[in-house]
Amino acid sequence: MHFYPQERVALFIDGANLYATARSLGFDIDYKRLLDLFSGRCTLIRAFYYTALVEDQEYSPIRPLVDWLDYNGYTMVTKPTKEFTDAAGRRKIKGNMDIELAIDVLEMAQHVDHVVLFSGDGDFRRLVEAVQRRGVRVTVISTISTQPSMVADELRRQADIFIDIEVLRDDIERELPRDHPRARAREEGLRYEDEEDEEDEDYYESEPA
Numbered sequence: 001m002h003f004y005p006q007e008r009v010a011l012f013i014d015g016a017n018l019y020a021t022a023r024s025l026g027f028d029i030d031y032k033r034l035l036d037l038f039s040g041r042c043t044l045i046r047a048f049y050y051t052a053l054v055e056d057q058e059y060s061p062i063r064p065l066v067d068w069l070d071y072n073g074y075t076m077v078t079k080p081t082k083e084f085t086d087a088a089g090r091r092k093i094k095g096n097m098d099i100e101l102a103i104d105v106l107e108m109a110q111h112v113d114h115v116v117l118f119s120g121d122g123d124f125r126r127l128v129e130a131v132q133r134r135g136v137r138v139t140v141i142s143t144i145s146t147q148p149s150m151v152a153d154e155l156r157r158q159a160d161i162f163i164d165i166e167v168l169r170d171d172i173e174r175e176l177p178r179d180h181p182r183a184r185a186r187e188e189g190l191r192y193e194d195e196e197d198e199e200d201e202d203y204y205e206s207e208p209a
């Protein structure tokens with residue numbers, strides 16, 4: 001990774017987009033390892049994590065993660081989701097955090113040397129350009145290892161540095177017990193999906209790159 005020990009760095013994680021990216025590559029992210037990775041290579045000022053929350057559910061699949069992140073070094077930025085029905089009559093839940101993320105990046109630009117954006121959303125290209133004009137380097141982390149790619153070409157070209165998250169996999173992957181169905185499937189070279197994954201996919205529905 002292209003980081004210097006003395007440079008001030010802030011991480012901005014588009015939760016829905018990062019979840020979809022890691023899932024498309026077939027692994028789960030260990031957020032403690034991710035934080036440790038960057039803390040050991042630069043002066044990490046802050047790590048922001050953005051996600052929408054379903055407020056009227058007794059149990060939300062994302063809530064345990066949000067609570068853990070909040071107590072373990074991440075700055076959480078959340079808002080309620082919006083529910084709608086698509087053209088096929090299916091219930092969908094959407095929570096776009098682009099505005100919140102963009103505002104925070106612009107506000108933090110004067111305090112950091114390097115912004116790391118975990119997202120492949122092409123809507124962030126102009127944001128990256130605006131931050132670069134202030135003398136801040138921008139790294140975009142997503143992947144081109146899937147078909148189709150999870151990162152918009154215009155965002156990748158605008159970034160000073162692009163890192164394919166597949167390259168970081170050994171450093172940030174969450175280790176699963178060997179008897180976990182997903183771990184067994186991975187050993188056999190198979191793709192594993194269960195009911196919880198399907199629920200999460202609806203919940204984490206993100207904007208296309």
